[in-house]
Amino acid sequence: AYRFFLPEMTARATRRLQTEAELRRAIEGGELILHYQPQVAAAGGTVGCEALVRWQHPERGLLAPDQFIAFAEQSGLIVPLGEWVLREACRQQVHWRASGFTPLTMAVNISAVQFRRRDFVARIKHVLAETGADPAHLELEITESALMDATPELVARFEELVELGLTLALDDFGTGYSSLSYLKRLPIGRLKIDRSFVDGLPDNPEDVAITSATLSLARDLGMDVVAEGVETDEQRRFLRDRGCEAMQGYLFSRPLAVDAFTAWVEMHAANPP
Numbered sequence: 107a108y109r110f111f112l113p114e115m116t117a118r119a120t121r122r123l124q125t126e127a128e129l130r131r132a133i134e135g136g137e138l139i140l141h142y143q144p145q146v147a148a149a150g151g152t153v154g155c156e157a158l159v160r161w162q163h164p165e166r167g168l169l170a171p172d173q174f175i176a177f178a179e180q181s182g183l184i185v186p187l188g189e190w191v192l193r194e195a196c197r198q199q200v201h202w203r204a205s206g207f208t209p210l211t212m213a214v215n216i217s218a219v220q221f222r223r224r225d226f227v228a229r230i231k232h233v234l235a236e237t238g239a240d241p242a243h244l245e246l247e248i249t250e251s252a253l254m255d256a257t258p259e260l261v262a263r264f265e266e267l268v269e270l271g272l273t274l275a276l277d278d279f280g281t282g283y284s285s286l287s288y289l290k291r292l293p294i295g296r297l298k299i300d301r302s303f304v305d306g307l308p309d310n311p312e313d314v315a316i317t318s319a320t321l322s323l324a325r326d327l328g329m330d331v332v333a334e335g336v337e338t339d340e341q342r343r344f345l346r347d348r349g350c351e352a353m354q355g356y357l358f359s360r361p362l363a364v365d366a367f368t369a370w371v372e373m374h375a376a377n378p379p
Contacts, residue, residue, distance in 0.1 A: 318348055
């Protein structure tokens with residue numbers, strides 16, 4: 107047998123080891139922070155927020171999730187990272203409640219890697235008990251990739267989570283391996299319409315058809331809907347007129363650091379965006 111060596115192989119391996127060490131340090135050393143993007147009701151008023159992780163890298167500055175989440179999933183570090191995000195989001199929810207803040211639904215993204223671990227439900231229970239968070243105002247967002255092999259064990263896991271009082275949301279609906287059987291078999295409480303379908307509203311006929319069908323389907327199944335990536339007033343009016351309950355996007359606000367988010371909610375309490 108023959109094996110060929112290229113210097114790039116060593117460089118790649120070195121970069122991977124360095125990134126893994128840096129990310130592990132970030133998780134353990136307080137370099138991660140959460141930003142919160144408001145979710146706004148169609149009728150006005152803030153109803154929730156999505157917790158989004160950022161990495162305050164000491165050399166590269168503030169990094170968005172697309173710059174490190176994929177690596178975290180490949181390396182297995184998504185498990186401690188995801189648990190940190192959940193715990194921090196729950197702590198913030200408790201802090202807001204203790205400060206007299208209007209109860210908001212806290213949406214937290216869950217990786218398929220996390221969800222498929224046998225101890226996932228136990229870890230959720232532990233975080234809830236540790237932080238004192240209210241599960242009635244906690245939503246776990248799971249992508250369709252986590253449902254590709256919806257075994258009886260995974261279905262039971264969904265049911266256990268709902269029994270805790272949580273809401274389960276299907277993120278990026280329609281962009282992955284969509285199967286309507288998931289909606290029939292799983293206790294999903296909310297669908298999130300992906301920004302790729304919102305972008306073309308209200309002029310693109312395909313986006314109009316897909317979005318309208320999703321809203322109608324969700325309504326008939328008794329599910330709520332959140333539309334992501336809303337950036338124009340025309341998009342908001344289209345979604346509102348077709349019964350979309352909640353929206354998020356740059357039309358309302360970018361993801362904000364905790365103090366800025368708190369101020370945003372207080373500022374818009376009397377004057378809905």
